[in-house]
Amino acid sequence: MLAFLSLAIIAGAQSVHDHLRSGDQAYKGQDYVKAEEEYRKALEKKPTAQGEYNLGSSIYEQQRFEEALQQFERAAGQATDPTLRANAYHNLGNTYYSNQQYQEAVDAYKNALRIQPADAQTQYNLSQALRQLQLQQQQQQQQQNQEQKEQNQEEQSKEQDQSGQPQEQEGPPPPDQEEQDQSQSEQAPQPGEQQHGTLSDEEAERLLDIMDREEQKVQEKMRRAEGKPTKPAKDW
Numbered sequence: 001m002l003a004f005l006s007l008a009i010i011a012g013a014q015s016v017h018d019h020l021r022s023g024d025q026a027y028k029g030q031d032y033v034k035a036e037e038e039y040r041k042a043l044e045k046k047p048t049a050q051g052e053y054n055l056g057s058s059i060y061e062q063q064r065f066e067e068a069l070q071q072f073e074r075a076a077g078q079a080t081d082p083t084l085r086a087n088a089y090h091n092l093g094n095t096y097y098s099n100q101q102y103q104e105a106v107d108a109y110k111n112a113l114r115i116q117p118a119d120a121q122t123q124y125n126l127s128q129a130l131r132q133l134q135l136q137q138q139q140q141q142q143q144q145n146q147e148q149k150e151q152n153q154e155e156q157s158k159e160q161d162q163s164g165q166p167q168e169q170e171g172p173p174p175p176d177q178e179e180q181d182q183s184q185s186e187q188a189p190q191p192g193e194q195q196h197g198t199l200s201d202e203e204a205e206r207l208l209d210i211m212d213r214e215e216q217k218v219q220e221k222m223r224r225a226e227g228k229p230t231k232p233a234k235d236w
Contacts, residue, residue: 016046023054032061049078053088060091065099076111086115090122093129102133 023038039055042048056071072092079085093108109126113119 016042019045020051020054023058027054027058027061030061032058036062049075049080049084049088052078053084053091056088056091056095060095060098063098065095068095069099082115086112086119086122089115090119090125093122093125097125097129097132100132100136102129102136105129106133 019038019042023035023042026032026034026038035058036055039051039058043051043055052071053075056068056075059071060068069092072088072095076085076088076092079088089108089112093105093112096102096105096108106126106129109122109129112122113126116122
């Protein structure tokens with residue numbers, strides 16, 4: 001009876017391995033639906049951090065970002081292997097980035113770098129997330145300014161209706177939309193600037209150097225590929 005139980009456990013373990021291997025083959029063949037099915041079967045038999053990570057990767061490629069977030073969070077929380085844990089945080093950052101949640105992406109990339117500080121791809125992705133975060137903050141500030149302007153104009157209009165006299169406008173008029181767009185493009189967000197909860201000055205200087213080197217590599221690749229864009233995702 002004991003021998004039979006041992007054989008059953010071995011057979012079960014082999015079955016999990018077979019599902020993972022089949023999922024890997026499907027993933028490499030870009031059949032992400034099939035890969036998802038195989039990874040789910042493997043997880044049903046034996047939940048593992050690697051299985052959660054692989055499942056998250058297959059779901060990410062199907063652009064179901066909310067589900068992918070859950071899988072990478074599980075993988076990062078369960079992983080004991082430092083490399084797997086760092087990769088889970090990296091891909092968690094990629095998923096937040098794809099979902100335009102840039103502050104969360106920054107936090108995830110920083111968690112990955114705490115485990116693997118020398119990972120140049122994560123450092124580069126962090127710099128891009130910081131750029132997008134600052135741009136997002138600028139856009140939000142512009143929207144708030146526009147809303148405040150409209151509110152002030154509405155209040156002035158009400159006062160004019162009540163008094164019958166035009167109201168003086170204090171200060172210069174705001175720039176038109178074309179000028180705002182030009183100003184925004186000229187003020188591209190720079191990685192490493194202090195933002196709430198982002199980088200220290202020392203970290204920022206290091207990231208600037210890395211970003212410059214990596215951007216040169218990316219530009220060379222993009223020129224060779226005739227302008228083909230690169231997505232912020234980590235191959236596995």
